[in-house]
Amino acid sequence: MINNMKENECCGCTACINICPVKCLGEYSNELGFSYPIMNNKEDCIECKLCEKVCPTLKEIKTKSEPINSLCSYAKNNDIKSASTSGGIFTLLASKILDEGGYVYGAALINPTLVKHIEVNSSEELWKLQGSKYIESKLEDIFLVVKDRLQEGKKVLFSGVPCQIYGLLSFLGKDYDNLICIDLLCYGVPSPKVWSKYLNFINKENKNIKYVNFRDKTYGWKNYSLKVVFEDGSQYLKEKNKDLFLSTYSKGGYIKSYCYRCKMKGFPKKSDITLGDFWEVDRVDSDFNDDKGMSAVFINSAKGQNLYNEIINETNYLEITAERLDEISPRIGAPSKLHKNRDIIIKEIDNMPIDVILKKYAMPTRVDKVKNIIRISLRKIGVWDGLNKILEDKKARRNINEK
Ligand SMILES: Cc1cc2nc3c(=O)[nH]c(=O)nc-3n(C[C@H](O)[C@H](O)[C@H](O)COP(=O)(O)OP(=O)(O)OC[C@H]3O[C@@H](n4cnc5c(N)ncnc54)[C@H](O)[C@@H]3O)c2cc1C
Ligand code: SF4
Ligand code: SF4
Ligand code: SF4
Numbered sequence: 001m002i003n004n005m006k007e008n009e010c011c012g013c014t015a016c017i018n019i020c021p022v023k024c025l026g027e028y029s030n031e032l033g034f035s036y037p038i039m040n041n042k043e044d045c046i047e048c049k050l051c052e053k054v055c056p057t058l059k060e061i062k063t064k065s066e067p068i069n070s071l072c073s074y075a076k077n078n079d080i081k082s083a084s085t086s087g088g089i090f091t092l093l094a095s096k097i098l099d100e101g102g103y104v105y106g107a108a109l110i111n112p113t114l115v116k117h118i119e120v121n122s123s124e125e126l127w128k129l130q131g132s133k134y135i136e137s138k139l140e141d142i143f144l145v146v147k148d149r150l151q152e153g154k155k156v157l158f159s160g161v162p163c164q165i166y167g168l169l170s171f172l173g174k175d176y177d178n179l180i181c182i183d184l185l186c187y188g189v190p191s192p193k194v195w196s197k198y199l200n201f202i203n204k205e206n207k208n209i210k211y212v213n214f215r216d217k218t219y220g221w222k223n224y225s226l227k228v229v230f231e232d233g234s235q236y237l238k239e240k241n242k243d244l245f246l247s248t249y250s251k252g253g254y255i256k257s258y259c260y261r262c263k264m265k266g267f268p269k270k271s272d273i274t275l276g277d278f279w280e281v282d283r284v285d286s287d288f289n290d291d292k293g294m295s296a297v298f299i300n301s302a303k304g305q306n307l308y309n310e311i312i313n314e315t316n317y318l319e320i321t322a323e324r325l326d327e328i329s330p331r332i333g334a335p336s337k338l339h340k341n342r343d344i345i346i347k348e349i350d351n352m353p354i355d356v357i358l359k360k361y362a363m364p365t366r367v368d369k370v371k372n373i374i375r376i377s378l379r380k381i382g383v384w385d386g387l388n389k390i391l392e393d394k395k396a397r398r399n400i401n402e403k
Helices: 015-019 050-054 078-083 089-099 123-129 142-151 162-172 192-202 244-250 257-261 281-288 302-314 322-328 342-347 354-362 366-380 384-402
Strands: 025-029 035-039 069-075 103-111 114-120 156-160 179-184 209-216 225-230 235-239 273-277 295-299 315-320
Touching: 015 025, 015 050, 015 142, 015 162, 050 162, 069 078, 069 089, 069 281, 069 302, 078 089, 089 103, 089 123, 089 156, 089 179, 089 273, 089 302, 103 123, 103 142, 114 123, 114 142, 142 156, 142 162, 156 162, 162 179, 179 302, 192 244, 192 354, 225 244, 244 354, 273 302, 281 315, 281 322, 295 302, 302 315, 342 354, 366 384
Parallel strands: 103 156, 156 179, 179 273
Antiparallel strands: 025 035, 069 295, 069 315, 103 114, 209 225, 225 235, 273 295
């Protein structure tokens, strides 16, 4: 039975909890608010080992292969694009499934500190799934709901981070023609507890929050911001490099411990389509970039290609060859960086105010600033990406060995 998995061996996909025939596994939140399975009723366990068989992190995962098609793309509809994180491709794909009477699953902000996977079956509700939410999305029993819909013969689109797709497919244990899976390029999911504390810091007066946007485009898609709008009309709006939460996240400050060794985010994919931000668009064609959102789209299966063909006329796009992609974006799917002060940040989380912790341990030092200048200079002369890949791979191997 799966009882003694270490946290850095578990992505929290819930496949084991949902497969257990006698429901003896439950869920607990660790000190950072991440979810993990826990044995609730050991006496009920029938030692069937199904929980181990479905666990994606216990299976071998191959990481070297290419998608069958790669594109740089965005929705022609500006409203869709501005309400989305990247180019709005998720909304176009999901709308097609809803138009055909299908069901769409994805991450919704239930309240300012809780993200959960929900079912949507009307286009009026699709906005709930739009946009990246930078905390772990709780899956609860959503795999059971998806299985029921599939068995009813309904079309289903399930979206989420790659480990959630691995978990679902492993839980289902067989192919369904009526299921399409969309995953994301994934840096890792930030801690719900850190976010909750950070929101309290932003909202010292405890005002009612109207909405939160982790990827607001007021200052552009590339220079995105954290935006929190309050019921009284006031707002918090800070660019990614000035906001402590976003800037520490991008440096690997408080993502889930499995994220640092995750192989599920690399190619080949289990999903039919993978979506991300095409940050390197200017290296492909700067005239194509209006800085309002650009999606990286990877078609991984024939099923994915068929669905994508249905929306292609609603997009503007450039096709990217595998060689070009490797040249301009060699780090896709590579392990996430481990922040050098991650352990201290976590240790201090309940002892110090969050802004003090992040300012003290996560802000760039003078040495970091010099390194940054060197990095920018190397990037300008075109040698940074290759060099960085070698350094990061070496560091990731060291981290895995140390953990
Ligand atoms: C935690 C996280 C990390 C990411 N890391 C990267 C990265 O390193 N590089 C990169 O290029 N792109 C990354 N992305 C993907 C990117 O931000 C966009 O989500 C993606 O490009 C789709 O954009 P869109 O405009 O097509 O659709 P959008 O409408 O912006 O995206 C909606 C989709 O995001 C899913 N989603 C939102 N929040 C979560 C969540 N917390 N957990 C699971 N699914 C969620 C929804 O289910 C839905 O499928 C990340 C996204 C998330 C949520
Ligand atoms: S071994 Fe079987 S019964 Fe025991 S926890 Fe795992 S799935 Fe449940
Ligand atoms: S099945 Fe998923 S949740 Fe369960 S132990 Fe494995 S990775 Fe963790
Ligand atoms: S990095 Fe891997 S384990 Fe972490 S959220 Fe992304 S897919 Fe899941």
